[in-house]
Amino acid sequence: MQNLHKYFSLSRFGSKNLYSESNNTPFLCLFSSVSSLVQNQPSSFSNFLIETLAFSEPQAISISNLFPPTKTLQKPHSVVQFLRQLGFSNTQVRSSIRIKPHMLFSDIDMTLKPKLQFFQELGLTGPDLCKFISTHPVFLFYSLERTLIPCVDIIKKTLVNDKNNQDLIFVLQRSHRFSNQSISRLKCNIAFLESCGIVGSQLSMLLKRRPSLMFSREQSLKNIVLRVSDMGFLIGSRMLVHAVDMVSCTSVETFNWKIELFRTFGFSADECMEMFRRAPNLLAISEGKLKLGMEFFLNEVKFERSKLVRRPICLLFSMEERIIPRYKVLQVVKCKKLLKKEPSLATALGFSEEKFVEKFISRFRDDAEELLVAYKGKTLDS
Secondary structure, X not given: OOOHHHHXXXXXXXXXXXXXXXXXXXXXXXXXXXXXXXXXXOOHHHHHHHHHHXXXXXXXXXXXXXXXXXXXXXXXXXXXXXXXXXXXXXXXXXXXXXXXXXXXXXXXXXXXXXXXXXXXXXXXXXXXXXXXXHHXXXXXXOOHHHHHHHHHHHHHHHOOOOHHHHHHHHHHXXXXXXXXXXXXXXXXXXXXXXXXXXXXXXXXXXXXXXXHHHOOOHHHHHHHHHHHHHOOOOOOOOOHHHHHHHHOOOOHHHHHHHHHHHHOOOOOHHHHHHHHHHOHHHHHOOHHHHHXXXXXXXXXXXXXXXXXXXXXXXXXXXXXXXXXXXXXXXXXXXXXXXXXXXXOHHHXXXXXXXXXXXXXXXXXXXXXXXXXXXXXXXXXXX
């Protein structure tokens, strides 16, 4: 990122506007002498938090106990006023302080302004900036040169077709716990995934979906890829990234009980693994949804288990929004013998909305009304 010094320019904020004109007297309010106070009694700082930021007394005392009693209130007043002038609501100021209390004693010119201007350069301005910082104030305390700029550069180079840095901001929001190892981990993990064939748009997708994975220890990522490889996914295959995505957020215990769930419906261990290889997203489906889907396809539709092994994607669709309405339409088509060849539900489920309506409803003008009624139904009994 060129011309690093520009991120430290303060002209955008205008120091002459930093304080309101009506506040002509210096902040001379000092902490009350603590010699006569016990730790869990309100201090002048606690009262400031209560009266100015509407913290509850227990919250205020808890925050005030984080700081030495010799602190004056000049900086807290200045920081709060500064944030408000930027457009922070009282709720957003309170949220920022609750998450990062030390912000109240930060140097506005040396700590807050440079980071805020950096995020403005990325496209975060006005209400968006206030919302971002109020939920992720920790970003204001990372070093620009050592952490923020290098990490942002790597992320931007990895993301594909990121208009207006929207994906970048999304990634930052989900990976705000940086550490001293963040840059090296990010570089090593990206290089390792690329060596596994996960590149370009696939790497970009994984970064957006699992940014914490990119900042994890390299060995942790290698262990995930090893688990995926043991499941039968080939390094370099197009399904590898989807498997890494799902396995990264699935514990061994969860994986095992899902295998057992499939086994209760008569699937062999090899068949279970084949289904996961064909549709890794099965790992993200709830137990209730899986049970409902398998009961429907095996008992109601009378699918052979081998068909579900070949087309496990059927279990990923919504029962109410797609599976049952389309099944009912195909039942009408079958009963009225509108097609010479019986339509396949597994195939029909994969059609887009437009293609399904065109192929199974609108083309049959004499029966279109009855087919539409069937299609609008949400349950088998409706």
